[in-house]
Amino acid sequence: MSQRIGKTHWKRFAIGAVPTAAATAAVAVSMAQGALAASFSISGSDFKVSAGSLSGSGFANYATVDVAKNGKHIPVSVSALENAKITDMCQSVPVDIPVLGTYTMSLKAGGEGTAVKAKDLYIDMTDLQATSGTFHNVDIGVATGSITKGQVNPKDHVDPDGYAQQADSIEIIDAHQKVWATSAGTFELAGLHMNIAAGRHDCF
Numbered sequence: 001m002s003q004r005i006g007k008t009h010w011k012r013f014a015i016g017a018v019p020t021a022a023a024t025a026a027v028a029v030s031m032a033q034g035a036l037a038a039s040f041s042i043s044g045s046d047f048k049v050s051a052g053s054l055s056g057s058g059f060a061n062y063a064t065v066d067v068a069k070n071g072k073h074i075p076v077s078v079s080a081l082e083n084a085k086i087t088d089m090c091q092s093v094p095v096d097i098p099v100l101g102t103y104t105m106s107l108k109a110g111g112e113g114t115a116v117k118a119k120d121l122y123i124d125m126t127d128l129q130a131t132s133g134t135f136h137n138v139d140i141g142v143a144t145g146s147i148t149k150g151q152v153n154p155k156d157h158v159d160p161d162g163y164a165q166q167a168d169s170i171e172i173i174d175a176h177q178k179v180w181a182t183s184a185g186t187f188e189l190a191g192l193h194m195n196i197a198a199g200r201h202d203c204f
Helices: 010-019 020-030
Strands: 001-005 047-068 074-089 089-095 101-109 116-129 131-138 139-143 163-183 184-190 191-200
Touching: 047 116, 074 163
Parallel strands: none
Antiparallel strands: 001 131, 047 074, 047 089, 047 163, 074 116, 089 101, 101 191, 116 163, 116 184, 131 163, 139 163
């Protein structure tokens, strides 16, 4: 079975496919009550990531909560891929430097036909928009503790009875993401270019 979301705004698809507000709220409440413990201390600044294409196998999607260094709890939707390929990848985050003003830290890779490769990739995001998405053998509404086609980040503490989705493989075209954290077992960045420049130079 293959499910295709062709030229559909991700937020519209999100009603049935990504964790609901209630699911993320339940995780946040569990953390506040001490039932779960966040294991990833993030900077507290989100960043933008775009890709010409994002494809891979062993897909899972579930809710958890990231905790910033200042203690703020941020509910996120984690997209996990056991194996991933990314083309035309761009990552950008603005930073305020005293006296000098706003600068943008950028990372680009995977251009000119050579894809970025990643294993055990986890993307903690709050928003994803794409031109299209294709999910092969997708299961929507599976319990997080019953995921079999993908995997949960062992560093994440999740509700095993919580909402999740999984698929044998996916392909997302022209992806724009608002991301709080990314981790991977290995990340091969072909054609890597990292820089910092004055002003705002967002990926999208």
